[in-house]
Amino acid sequence: MAIDLYLVMTREPCVFIRMLAKHIGVEVNLKPMTYDDQGRLPADYSKISPLNKVPAMDDNGFVLYESTAICYYLLNKFAPASPLYPHDLQKRAKVDQILWNVSSFLQPVASSYIRTAIVRRKKLTAKELSAFENTVLRPLQDMIGGKKFVVGNGLTVADIRLVSIMACFVPLPVVDKQKFSDLHSYYEQTRAMVPSFSEVYDWILEPRGKEWETYE
Structure with missing residues (x-):
């Protein structure tokens, strides 16, 4: 039986x-x-x-909300042996660290900058862009550290979470490709490893990129 997933389709x-x-x-x-x-x-x-936060799920009467909690539930119930969530204690702790850092800090802070520009239909000011780089991009680049995978030697759910939030800003001109080359490289190679990325994201990202070009 399929799980009911309550969502706003464009929310990261x-x-x-x-x-x-x-x-x-x-x-x-x-x-x-x-x-x-x-x-x-x-x-x-x-x-x-x-x-009133999204997403939420209903698995045959078991209701759960908050994306990180749902993530753990899906992995533990349907893919307990998956390398996406390593069994090694230290690797799993590192994955958990990234998941919670994204949900508690990176996602809300990064989204606030991008949403501000979208709502007012104007690009970030020089001051806002500098703050965005210092608050979001540099810490994120340090977190990834130039590695192919953020934890261990293979794709984990931490990579999927990171590429999901990075899609909200890396394709936009708010990220200097030379200054943050590691972010661009990581984003491009990771999205290629997630087969469903294009299906669930491209229809959002392409119009957003075109709309951004119209901002002053």
């Missing part, structure tokens, strides 16, 4: 869960929602996710 945490589910072969029944003019989700959604 939702895209991450879709990519992970496809990668480990979990069938999901998409329950797409949209925000109203006040930025609110349907009123009855609070019965599923009290904080």
Whole structure:
């Protein structure tokens, strides 16, 4: 039986869960929602996710929200032996560290900069761009450290999570390809290792890139 996945199709945490589910072969029944003019989700959604955050899932009556919690659930139930979530204690701890750093800091902070530009339809100012580089890009490049895989010698769910959030800004001109060459290299090689990336993300990224070009 497919898992019901409640989501906003363009929200990055939702895209991450879709990519992970496809990668480990979990069938999901998409329950797409949209925000109203006040930025609110349907009123009855609070019965599923009290904080009105997406995504949320319903696995035959078991309801869970928060993307990192859903990530762990899917891996532990459907792919317990997958190298995406290493059994080695120290490698697993490093994967956990990245997952929680992304969900608690990187995703909300990076999204706030990009969303600001999208809402006002203007590119980041020089001051904002400098802050974005110092707050998001440099720490992220240090985290990756020029490695092919962020943990160990193979693809893990940490890589899928990172490439998911990086897709929100690396393709845009807010990231200098020369200054942050390691980020670009990591992003391009990792997205190529996630077969579902193009399916779940390209329809979002291509229009966003074209729209960004129209900003002042």
